[in-house]
Amino acid sequence: MGKTDVRVRGLAARAGGWSARHRWAAVGIWVLFVVLAVGLGSAAGRVDVNESDQLKGETHTAARIIEDAGIKEPAGETVLIQSRDGSLRATSGEFRTAVADVVKAVEGTGRATHVTSPYDTDTISRDGRSALVRFDMRGDADTAGERVEPVLDAVAGVRKAHGGLRIEEIGGASMNKQYKDAFGDDFQKAEYSAVPVAFGILLIAFGALVAALLPMGLAITAIMATMGLMGLVSHVQPMSDTASSVMLLVGMAVGVDYCLFYLRREREERAAGHDPGTALRIAAATSGRAVIVSGVTVCVAMAGMLFTGLAEFEAMGLASLMVVAVAMVGSVTVLPALLSLLGERVEKGRIPFLRRRTAGPGEGSRFWTAVLRRVLAKPLLSVVVAAGALLAVAAPALGMNTQQLTLDQEFGHSLPIVQTYERLNDAFPGGSEPAEVVVRAKDIGAPEVQRAMEDFKQLAISSGASRGPVDITLHEERNVALIDVPLVGGSDMDQAVKSLTKLRDEVRPATLGRVAGVEAPVTGQVAGNHDFNDQLLGSVVPVFAFVVVFAFLLMLLSFRSLTVAITSIVLNLLSVGAAYGILVAVFQHGWGASLVGAEGVGAIVTWLPLFLFVILFGLSMDYHVFVVSRIREARLRGRDTMEAIQHGVVTTAGVVTSAAVIMVAVFAIFGTLSMQSMKQMGVGLAAAVLIDATVIRGVLLPAVMALLGERNWYLPKWLHRLPDLTHDEAPQPADALPARGEGERLGV
Numbered sequence: 001m002g003k004t005d006v007r008v009r010g011l012a013a014r015a016g017g018w019s020a021r022h023r024w025a026a027v028g029i030w031v032l033f034v035v036l037a038v039g040l041g042s043a044a045g046r047v048d049v050n051e052s053d054q055l056k057g058e059t060h061t062a063a064r065i066i067e068d069a070g071i072k073e074p075a076g077e078t079v080l081i082q083s084r085d086g087s088l089r090a091t092s093g094e095f096r097t098a099v100a101d102v103v104k105a106v107e108g109t110g111r112a113t114h115v116t117s118p119y120d121t122d123t124i125s126r127d128g129r130s131a132l133v134r135f136d137m138r139g140d141a142d143t144a145g146e147r148v149e150p151v152l153d154a155v156a157g158v159r160k161a162h163g164g165l166r167i168e169e170i171g172g173a174s175m176n177k178q179y180k181d182a183f184g185d186d187f188q189k190a191e192y193s194a195v196p197v198a199f200g201i202l203l204i205a206f207g208a209l210v211a212a213l214l215p216m217g218l219a220i221t222a223i224m225a226t227m228g229l230m231g232l233v234s235h236v237q238p239m240s241d242t243a244s245s246v247m248l249l250v251g252m253a254v255g256v257d258y259c260l261f262y263l264r265r266e267r268e269e270r271a272a273g274h275d276p277g278t279a280l281r282i283a284a285a286t287s288g289r290a291v292i293v294s295g296v297t298v299c300v301a302m303a304g305m306l307f308t309g310l311a312e313f314e315a316m317g318l319a320s321l322m323v324v325a326v327a328m329v330g331s332v333t334v335l336p337a338l339l340s341l342l343g344e345r346v347e348k349g350r351i352p353f354l355r356r357r358t359a360g361p362g363e364g365s366r367f368w369t370a371v372l373r374r375v376l377a378k379p380l381l382s383v384v385v386a387a388g389a390l391l392a393v394a395a396p397a398l399g400m401n402t403q404q405l406t407l408d409q410e411f412g413h414s415l416p417i418v419q420t421y422e423r424l425n426d427a428f429p430g431g432s433e434p435a436e437v438v439v440r441a442k443d444i445g446a447p448e449v450q451r452a453m454e455d456f457k458q459l460a461i462s463s464g465a466s467r468g469p470v471d472i473t474l475h476e477e478r479n480v481a482l483i484d485v486p487l488v489g490g491s492d493m494d495q496a497v498k499s500l501t502k503l504r505d506e507v508r509p510a511t512l513g514r515v516a517g518v519e520a521p522v523t524g525q526v527a528g529n530h531d532f533n534d535q536l537l538g539s540v541v542p543v544f545a546f547v548v549v550f551a552f553l554l555m556l557l558s559f560r561s562l563t564v565a566i567t568s569i570v571l572n573l574l575s576v577g578a579a580y581g582i583l584v585a586v587f588q589h590g591w592g593a594s595l596v597g598a599e600g601v602g603a604i605v606t607w608l609p610l611f612l613f614v615i616l617f618g619l620s621m622d623y624h625v626f627v628v629s630r631i632r633e634a635r636l637r638g639r640d641t642m643e644a645i646q647h648g649v650v651t652t653a654g655v656v657t658s659a660a661v662i663m664v665a666v667f668a669i670f671g672t673l674s675m676q677s678m679k680q681m682g683v684g685l686a687a688a689v690l691i692d693a694t695v696i697r698g699v700l701l702p703a704v705m706a707l708l709g710e711r712n713w714y715l716p717k718w719l720h721r722l723p724d725l726t727h728d729e730a731p732q733p734a735d736a737l738p739a740r741g742e743g744e745r746l747g748v
């Protein structure tokens with residue numbers, strides 16, 4: 001078939017045309033952009049989210065007071081000394097000798113300060129069989145984990161000398177050290193594994209080395225550029241390591257997807273007989289437009305995280321938004337230039353045993369053709385069965401129990417320190433994670449302030465919120481005092497929150513609240529978790545509303561169809577609901593939990609449902625936009641609705657399947673991590689993408705569109721005034737179109 005004059009219009013088509021005409025300029029600009037972003041980001045450095053910015057409310061106020069006062073709280077450590085069989089009491093000679101040995105050993109390391117004996121601080125359990133030696137690590141608390149090893153060794157030496165006693169160290173520094181030793185490489189391994197796994201799948205999908213390298217090159221350069229931009233943006237919106245990990249996940253997913261969509265369409269048009277220039281122009285006007293619509297929709301979804309008011313979520317949302325925007329721009333600018341430069345050489349490095357898969361009719365195409373034949377023959381039955389199955393899968397989500405995971409839930413008993421944590425909480429409820437009241441007054445030494453603090457100390461115990469000991473640390477020169485209050489409940493979060501509420505709502509108003517000019521926000525681990533949960537729950541409605549409403553408007557403007565906009569939202573919500581159901585079934589009810597190493601978790605980590613909604617809603621739009629664009633394109637070219645549905649779904653089946661397999665594989669890697677929160681994230685994302693690419697796009701979408709028929713393209717007259725963002729290429733002449741059925745044979 002000879003060259004065909006294909007007229008194109010729209011932003012993506014113009015960008016692709018310019019890129020193909022100015023190939024070296026487009027490539028050079030992209031390389032310069034990546035180099036400048038990385039260089040400037042490295043020079044500027046990254047500002048990370050600090051404690052005072054993490055939350056609003058009392059936790060934020062307390063952190064600000066401490067920060068403004070210039071108080072550097074050291075990393076506190078505790079040594080638990082406990083009778084193994086209950087026969088030894090803290091008053092016995094052997095027990096006292098062990099305590100003295102621990103104090104001496106810790107002081108002898110030179111790494112600790114303020115070492116206190118339980119006999120001086122009254123940190124002896126009620127049953128008299130456990131005691132605590134407390135001390136602070138010298139130096140910066142953030143790096144204490146790097147200096148704690150000699151202290152751990154010293155405590156281990158004392159433990160060997162006293163076999164009848166359990167002598168174990170726990171604290172922020174020792175926990176960080178043990179966590180880093182056990183799981184520190186988990187994230188790095190997962191991130192490094194994502195690249196070869198994705199490349200291997202692309203190699204199978206394309207059957208050619210060069211074609212497989214293009215999507216990886218785009219994704220990696222987009223991620224590199226975004227890492228640099230994160231450094232620059234962090235001076236306005238602080239970033240974090242978590243935001244970087246999420247950005248890498250999203251960047252790898254959309255970077256590969258967008259390039260895959262574009263490259264597959266260009267190859268398909270060449271296989272249909274178009275010359276390379278025409279094939280590239282068609283790909284720019286069709287897949288390029290789908291990439292822009294999808295990219296903008298994903299960016300809007302990611303922007304939903306900015307409405308949480310939580311610094312960590314805001315960092316994740318902004319980082320994800322940036323990498324999607326960068327990948328989108330790269331796909332419609334530098335990719336056409338590379339394809340134009342490579343020409344037929346994009347097929348270089350073909351894998352011999354994959355030649356048949358990529359050259360002829362593919363197994364995937366035959367499979368989806370067979371599935372669609374049955375779906376379109378009985379669309380109502382298909383909708384009832386598929387929707388019913390997904391609703392059944394989603395049903396467990398109605399009983400979802402969300403909470404901040406405790407140490408034993410997060411790590412199980414794989415870490416020895418988890419068992420120490422449990423024993424400490426049993427002997428000293430709340431002792432390992434006390435609430436901290438940050439008191440600021442004009443004169444902290446004033447008699448009325450001192451009396452109020454003593455009254456607070458007494459009432460905290462008599463009210464039942466704490467069993468003591470309540471410790472007061474004065475910073476007179478800064479007019480600040482810190483009151484540590486072990487909460488009744490310990491590791492039982494529900495009971496600990498009740499104790500916290502009693503402190504805030506009863507004890508504080510009756511004591512410190514009576515003194516004019518005194519601020520006394522209550523913070524600490526339990527308070528932070530409680531405030532985080534409250535703030536997160538308060539942001540659910542605005543985030544959901546923002547994402548759904550703006551995604552609906554974008555789909556409405558991009559396809560000029562009220563029906564398409566509504567069905568896209570409903571189908572995406574259905575896939576998210578099914579992902580929630582799988583999470584609850586596995587991690588909360590324990591169905592199949594042993595398969596993923598999640599026995600005994602019993603809850604979903606608090607932040608995950610909202611995070612998954614935003615990420616999945618954005619990524620699901622990738623497939624939806626791509627498939628519906630192809631269906632609409634076929635409809636505009638004269639096919640009836642049923643033919644257009646079959647053509648659109650089957651010709652996109654290969655690329656959607658390849659993209660989904662890559663996403664599922666990358667997300668599943670994170671499902672193998674040791675931390676249950678990361679495992680839940682990986683399993684949830686992988687399950688949702690798998691459902692979305694198969695049941696939703698392969699069965700429900702075509703069945704629903706078949707039932708709706710011409711109503712798929714319904715737009716009320718009063719909405720005709722809306723801006724037209726369709727920008728389709730002009731219809732091709734009949735002889736330029738693939739023969740009916742030919743497009744179906746071109747999928748993988």
